[in-house]
Amino acid sequence: MADDKDVLRDVWFGRIPTCFTLYQDEVTEREAEPFYLLLPRVSYLTLVTDKVKKHFLKVMKAEDVEEIWFEYEGTPLKWHYPIGLLFDLHASNTSLPWSITVHFKNFPERDLLHCPCNSVIEAHFMSSIKEADALKHKSQVINDMQKKDHKQLWMGLQNDKFDQFWAINRKLMEYPTEEGGFRYIPFRIYLTMSDRPFIQKLFRPISPDGHTHTLGDLLKEVYPVAIASDDEAKRYQVVIHGIEPLLETPLQWLSEHLSHPDNFLHISVIPAPSD
């Protein structure tokens, strides 16, 4: 069990080294240096980039500044995805640090959501938690909580406080022992080359005959392409939080320990690197 606690801590404190560079076409008074930052995997872009914004605003005139937005190699980064997911999905096997370009103009309305203030992020975060609990416990646990508990979850995430967050979150990870697990596992499988943003389906952690489902079972069920057959070379990597768990890892355990703070298992399926 000590391992489980370590797993939780490692998942929470995961960081990605990032280099923020101002878009060259932005009008600046003088040359802007890049800004380096260790971004937390479990947070959201617009929540942790205040310093970045301040750094670049130093060299810009006020009238040239509109809403900040980020892109990587031409792809606008959706702020409502966790940072870890964005990295795993887009830049998993590239060289570190991760280079993100900062824009202040020409906000891509079609690709990104606006994020005017932190309460928008809070609303998105809380709705994800509620959706996850609906799948896990038919929303009973989240509805039994008081508003201050919800607030504590958000504050824990915002201020990077592991204990504060998990004091409440552990209630969401409980399940009645006769069930053996959650009702359904909240997960999303993200694909790089697909029109769909993600795959999300109802999937039980325990089969009707008592057999524990694993990650492999899930993929077989939902996206069998991801699993290579024995003779083929591995074509896809299944990445969660920057690691590739074994396919026989139980899904219930994964949901309890490797979920993001919003209680979802965000799984990235990326093409395997060809050496």
Added chain:
Amino acid sequence: MAERRLECSWKRHVVEQLKQRDRVQRHAFEEIIHQYNRLLEKSDLQTVLSERYQSDKYDLQNRHDSSPGLDLSRNDSLQQEMAQMRIRHQEELTELHKKRGELAQSVIELNHQIQQKDKEIQSNEAKMEEYQRQIAELEGECRELRGKLQDLEQANQTLKDEYDALQITFGALEEKLRRTTDDNQELVSRWMAEKSQEANKLNAENEKDCKRRQAKLQKELAEAAKEPLPLDPDDDIEVLAEDSGKGTGETSPNRPLSRTPSKRVSGQSPQSSLLGSISNIFGRRPGNSYGSSPECTETPSGVCADVRVPATALHVFEAHDGEVNAVRFSPGSRLLATGGMDRRVKLWEVVSGRCEPKGALTGSNAGITSIEFDSAGSYLLAASNDFASRIWTVDDFRLRHTLTGHSGKVLAARFLLDNARIVSGSYDRTLKLWDLRSKVCMKTVFAGSSCNDIVCTEQCVMSGHFDKRVRFWDIRAESIVRELELMGRVTSLDLNHDRTELLTCSRDDLVKIIDLRSNAVRQTFSAQGFKCGADWTRVTFSPDGSYVAGGSADGALYIWNVLTGKLERTLDKNHSSAINSVSWSPSGAYVVSVEKGCKAVLWSDM
């Protein structure tokens, strides 16, 4: 087992992968990024500073652009300017240091204030605790007091209930008492009625008895008149004590008739001596019919004579060998009786302006205090200082009864109007009522004071007392009906002929007439020289009630007119000492007064 190993393997794989990831992604870059950010800050600061310097420098350079040859001097001036700038910066620095010191000072002060406030807060909290403790105590006391109050209220309530219950029982008891009192009163009244009935019956019986005896007497007299009776000079003198004789039932006048014949009768024929013997027995009154009891021709009812105020003394004579205390005319105006300290009652006859001695009644052992004739004039009652009253028959001067029983000298004795009872008043402060037939004292009333004189009406006995009071007694009830208070000791009482007015004489030298119907003093008589001489000085009405005569201590006889209230006459020539008693003859013609000095004076207006 296999499962656990299996479980451990994937878990271990996950743990290892996470550690690997962190090594690669985080630890490698953490330090670098941190240092990079610090350098960035520093460079920003340097940029700001250098911008400031650059602007100054460019200004200087612009000014010295025209003379490129003076490099050295430019260098010197540049150096000077640099030095000046350095100085300025040093000054700014010192100023900033000073400001910092001031700020630190203010910080210290604020800290100090905060500490003070904290102390205040602590003390306030301590006070609050104190107050709360007090409040708790007071609440405790309050609860206790309320508890006590409740107890007291309960006790009060129980007391009230008890009180109400007691009130109810009291009411019931009062009701009971009222009812029993009513019953009692009813019983008492019934008893009184029965008693009065009994008394009536007794009276009726007494009267019947009396009539029977009278009838018997008449019969016997008639019988006796038929036979000659020898008279025996030796008479048995019956001295009867008051307690004996209740059973005899015979009246004394019968005894001498039957038992003691007198031997004075000379030998005459029975028939012819009958009248003589009768006249011997009954007194020298030939022509009078027999029978003492029915003889009532001389009862002075109504005004029988014209009253004349006497003016002169007709006869002055020695009556007794000592003080003369009492004088009385007989109802027929012929006889006069006087009583004195020589223990005798002397009888006189008024004949032609003179009083001739007729006889003396003896038997008393001490001085005579008062004399009365009965209404027929046949018996004489005298009260004496030897504590007894005596009755003689007038005609034969024989003592008939002695009534003893008083423990003091008897000062007055009177017949009641029915002549069968006698009331006597004595120095022993009692009045006694005697019945003549049984010769027994029927009643004794304690008057409270020595009784000086008595008069009687049909219902009432009036007595005058030493304590200045006149007491009115009801004869049947033994109680005082009324009391009248005078100014001095009452010495004498007299009634007028129709018994409506009472004459009193008292030691304050006033003679008063009291109306008996209204019980008020109607008139008062006094005179300059009139002084009551003794406690037994007697005054009298005239027979018609129009004059009042009384004797004074200086020997003068005063006569007042009742109608005018004024002194009519003073007759002071003939007495040499205090006048004790006065009597007016029923005919109105004569007045006799007797004095201390043994003399008696007969007055008339001729």
